[in-house]
Amino acid sequence: MNVTVFGLSLVELLVLASAVVLVLARWLPPGARRPSTLAGAAALVVSATVLAVLGIRWQLLPILAGGVIALAFAAPSLLGWRAGRRARWWLALPGSVACLALVLAGATAAWALPLPVFPEPSGAYAVGTTVVQWTDPDRAEVATSRTDDKRTIVVQLWYPAQDAPPAAQRARYLGRTAREAQLVARGEADYLGLPAFVLDEPTRARTRSVPDAPVAGGGDRFPVVLFSPGLGGVRTQNTAWAEELASRGYVVAAVDHPYDSAVVTLADGRAVRTKVAATGDQAEDDRRAAGWTAVRAADLSFVLTQFGRLDRGEIPGLLSGRLDTRRAAATGHSLGGAAALQAARQDPRFAAVIDLDGFPRDPATRPFHQPVLALTHDVEPGEEPDYIPRLTQVLQLSTATGYRLTVPGTAHLTFTDAPLFMPPLPALIGSVGRTAGPRITAAATVAFLDATLRGSPGDLAATLSRYGRLTVL
Template identity: 35%
Template structure:
């Protein structure tokens, strides 16, 4: 059983224990006491500041593809997605945006058995995102982000912020009934029906191919003839990339296999679930960014990475990160250090380094392949990032700074 399937099974058991009616919208629990609210306000988390020059605007779209029924709850109607669109904005315009709603966070924490964490502390996480911000002029590349199985889109906010600050439009997508704690208009705060339903490799393959259809639909709505304004004017539809965490990373590969508009992709620590066909991705660049452990080093337990590697081309990269865990590539390390109790397991790699590494290498990959800018960071190990190993199973198998000295390009296009 893959790490994804084990994690999904454990989460489903936790949710079944917490809720008597899984798969339905969840009512909001009673409001916290004033004392609890005051404590939460003083203990709010804060994401690291983004590194680029742009301000960050955000708007949220609720989109429904009426040509497809929801695969998990067919009676709900058309396939629905929630999309946070982050866009380069004029600094100082707009109003501070919430990380998520307290109701959404409360459901997520309950599903993860973290009821002792004040939901206000996580919902009120300080970010650099603003609603109603005035868009910056010009046309920008688009990066789509897809979260892991059972995990909401807002847990990729740190990466979304940073890419946007560097001049990307970012569309972060939630897929209905595939995460704990996501509010959908008219449906309430949804739980993860898919986490209870998907059990077999075929089920998980269907998840990633379903996400590919969702993303193609989102691209139609952001860049097509009926594109939501003002994004039709802001997005350069010739420069589209996609990154995802866990099953979202497999979704990035599946989307590229099905939709030629996506020119580059990143899988952050996800099993591929059969997403990459034998013929590959048409030579388009793809990066695998994962844990440097028994899972995602060459020859690791997740055999899908070894199977995918020879099918990839066009500037592929296989990077692994020391002391990382599965959620290193999300906002989770920030919460683990700042507001989660010490009993919650956390990776050895600090939150600051987790965020910095994820941001730097993801941005470098898209800068090289969507903007065609030189990126020495991708050419080999860097003294500034000693945690990051470059793996090349057809060449130097060790993939470490000793066997692959800095400045020795690996698999450069």
């Protein structure tokens, strides 16, 4: 169901319009009451029937309830009863106000929590996606007490693909199956302390990529971009960004970090919940964050190693012979951005780093050689006073040029998919709108990756300056 206006599809808009007509028909001139009620009733019945087949979202229930109640009170007019039998206006007014309030509440909920519609990637390639699970035999799983438990991660890849038929089924957003999507949504809601219904719509969403689509022809070898999500985040949290990069000729690999990501569904069916929890002690929480960051950084390096094996055909996969691991970037959001910085410092195989609003957590920060792009939200005076100084200090340790770009009107979640489906509150997703955040994130990072991994000519600083306040380090 394609969302068109204010988070509502055309059929849902018809339900809304018919419910409003039924509520207001009582207050129209006498000659217009009966035809308006008949038209509203017919439209409500038809549109509700269509929704019953397609699936009714919970946001539509108050709208339907308001319309049905108004229709019940309008029955005398439809049955041709005398006007004198109608309720007095002062008795009808509270009922009309209550019905209208129900309708508006449903419309507001649909606007605030819409079905996410992912932007069409603008690059030359169609986009495919696949999910793999890899176990590192050289690392023990530190989150469990079993000595034989090795570190296992789940990785989702987005890659340049051959054009798919228009009818090809697109990938689900939060998981490979409806069950996985629901598990992830419930786990994410629990982690964030939100009611489960807030993430109902993302479980139904489809993205722009095709599962396991054939890789694009031509034999080109694609640069690789590894991504670590935020603390408690999941591998799909930056899908719009990943799909845009893949359409531009990059392979993006986003990592689910078990016991850290909100929920990770393993191949054996287990759903691993996060073990991350704050203690309230700032020093202890900083120590724990440094430990999680170190594990994530090692995960990123392991994925890069696996990419090399995949490219050489040592492990099976769609992308054998198509990966250019000499042009690899470590990227991440929030704690994942801190992990990307630490991975680059520890692993010289990474050629570039992108930190999406992440506070550095590396306790052993030393000089590193990669260029860095750090996107930060619009930090208010007095907010997080250590963030920008610490980030600047770390960026200055790079022996290559670093770029710190502060994007006006943004919040911490602006750089994720959250603006596509979360309530449009400036403190939550910024004030730049639902689509501007993902668009700016993709545009700035593509410009940086093209310059650092592909050597594209042009003035990178001038390009980045279009999107915010730039500091070149």
